[in-house]
Amino acid sequence: MQTRQNWFDGWRLFAVLALTLLGLSIWIASMRGFEVDGVRMVIRFTARTSLVLFCLAFAAAALARLWPNAFTRWLRRNRRYLGVSFAASHGIHAVAIMAFAVMDPPAYAAATSLASYIFGSIGYAFIIAMTATSFDRTAAALGARAWRRLHLIAGYYLLLQFMVSFGKRIPDMPLYALFLIPLVAVFALRMIAMAPKPTPRTIEAR
Numbered sequence: 001m002q003t004r005q006n007w008f009d010g011w012r013l014f015a016v017l018a019l020t021l022l023g024l025s026i027w028i029a030s031m032r033g034f035e036v037d038g039v040r041m042v043i044r045f046t047a048r049t050s051l052v053l054f055c056l057a058f059a060a061a062a063l064a065r066l067w068p069n070a071f072t073r074w075l076r077r078n079r080r081y082l083g084v085s086f087a088a089s090h091g092i093h094a095v096a097i098m099a100f101a102v103m104d105p106p107a108y109a110a111a112t113s114l115a116s117y118i119f120g121s122i123g124y125a126f127i128i129a130m131t132a133t134s135f136d137r138t139a140a141a142l143g144a145r146a147w148r149r150l151h152l153i154a155g156y157y158l159l160l161q162f163m164v165s166f167g168k169r170i171p172d173m174p175l176y177a178l179f180l181i182p183l184v185a186v187f188a189l190r191m192i193a194m195a196p197k198p199t200p201r202t203i204e205a206r
């Protein structure tokens, strides 16, 4: 049923989220006079907004299956737009990373490694592939099976990458362990939602 309560749906949801993220990122950078500290704050801010958006999109179907209600149905209906908003958030992450590299090359070199380039680039390749196939026409061109496989592999890869990126900071900052909670929860929810429900026939057979 399409009613006015669906105002916050679809591409409008994406536009609101993307513009809000962009505005907040500019505001955060401006608090440090657009110096490198502000840019690094934007990198961390967008890593965290990306985490939230990714988890919502990747858990949407499982949540709607386990607890069908108005909110989880809204989530499932909008998972594509939450996913594209995640890509926008990570687009800002990429722009801030480039600014960091240009503004302070020694600090940038200290904060990155060959591994972060390799795994980060694979992550971005998946994000671009998922975003490019998040339109009706491109999704249809890819075909349902290939689409599902791509989005499943890319989703689990990104889940792992978030775990590693936040996890490797735990020895220095133990509170970073909190970022792993939503990631583990999303994984568990997907596993539980996938488990086959016992059918009446199985129960009868006992």
Ligand code: HEM
Binding pocket: 040, 041, 043, 044, 045, 047, 048, 093, 097, 108, 111, 112, 116, 117, 118, 119, 120, 121, 123, 124, 158, 161, 162, 165, 166, 169
């Ligand atoms: C080539 C690609 C990438 C590069 C060069 C890169 C670079 C960086 C850098 C330099 C930081 C630290 C910023 C600072 O300490 O001030 C950072 C933080 C982070 N990045 Fe990226 N990144 C890349 C891709 C990704 C991807 C694909 C993900 C997730 C799927 C990701 C997730 C994170 C996370 C979780 C943090 C920690 C944020 C925090 O401290 O709260 N990055 N990245």
